[in-house]
Amino acid sequence: MDREASVGQRFTHVYVERGKPVLDSKRMRRRIYQFVMKHYSYGTAIELLHRELGVDIGFSASDLRGFYENSDVKDILDSITIIYWNIFERDSEYPSTNYANEWLFNIGRILKEENVGYVLDKHCGVHYSIDEEFNRARAASIQGIESARYDAVRHEFEKSYLALDAIPPDTKGAVRGSFESVEILFRLICNDTKCQRLGTAEIRTFLKPKFDILYASDTAERNSAGLLLISMENWVSAVHFYRHGQAVETPRPPPIEVCLVMLTQAAAYLRWLAEIDKMLMTLP
The missing domain is CATH 1.20.120 (Four Helix Bundle (Hemerythrin (Met), subunit A))
Incomplete structure (x- = not known):
């Protein structure tokens, strides 16, 4: 193994066999939820997802967490793109901010690190990752x-x-x-x-x-x-x-x-x- 290439990398990313990519992951869901909470209050996030997805999430932060932990994976993947465009619109009002690209980078990193079979395009559309x-x-x-x-x-x-x-x-x-x-x-x-x-x-x-x-x-x-x-x-x-x-x-x-x-x-x-x-x- 190239030690230089592995400098500063997590142990599991270097030594643990990742296996075949999966289509869902509890860790992926939890980590995406944490980044949602970084960019939104739970009320704003619930309102956005209810409006764009038509799902009944509830009213509290625990309800929002439950949505990310238990909903159909297609809704989780749709939420990634919905949130990107909402942040993108907010960024356009404040040219000095670049939170949309931060969201794109971090969600892409989560998908890769959790070895799920999806990739993001340049505007955070989610696609199957073939090879x-x-x-x-x-x-x-x-x-x-x-x-x-x-x-x-x-x-x-x-x-x-x-x-x-x-x-x-x-x-x-x-x-x-x-x-x-x-x-x-x-x-x-x-x-x-x-x-x-x-x-x-x-x-x-x-x-x-x-x-x-x-x-x-x-x-x-x-x-x-x-x-x-x-x-x-x-x-x-x-x-x-x-x-x-x-x-x-x-x-x-x-x-x-x-x-x-x-x-x-x-x-x-x-x-x-x-x-x-x-x-x-x-x-x-």
Whole structure:
């Protein structure tokens, strides 16, 4: 272990195995409550949360504490954002204060230290924390489809990630959105009225010949690209189980770990296909 990196860190943050992030935590709830009390009187906090959440908290400080200790976690997470914007409005009246950023920093620190599976955006919106590599893949894909030509592609791709922010995560919606984004880009590349969908046969019929042209000068590149197209066919087949009706009374959405693999692969195919599209447009 790097002793220099651990200087000044809590013992439990250095030596205790944190395990898999959880979606709720008693310590997280108690610590958030303490920071609420730092910024508000209990009466003001109760009034704000009652008005914005529509929950019946009570009238006393112990009632407010009970709300943070016992309410549904979705209300606790909503309160984080509600309080941020209320503090932000107060800060705007007094330019010398910056309590909103203090709230953002401290709540973000609590979520990280208590190992709960949420992260905050720059305005204290709460989102599921997947992992850094997953988020990097998302950002890289969006960067590759920023031009106006890919507006519809980008819309569906971003919609797939928004589905993951639902409580609970809408994994079926996420998978469907990711597929739609790849399908739209696939049809843009093929540019053929006979190509109306993304399927395994369509990949072989409309996309593979274009790859053979692009990689005609190098056998290794052509063979490698061909195998990657086969993996894309397998991805399409896997996604179809969740795009079409399942032959069961109560269809099951994809489990989160399967959903994340499917979205990660969709992000990779989008980056690749966007580059292919640009290469094809340069051909005579």
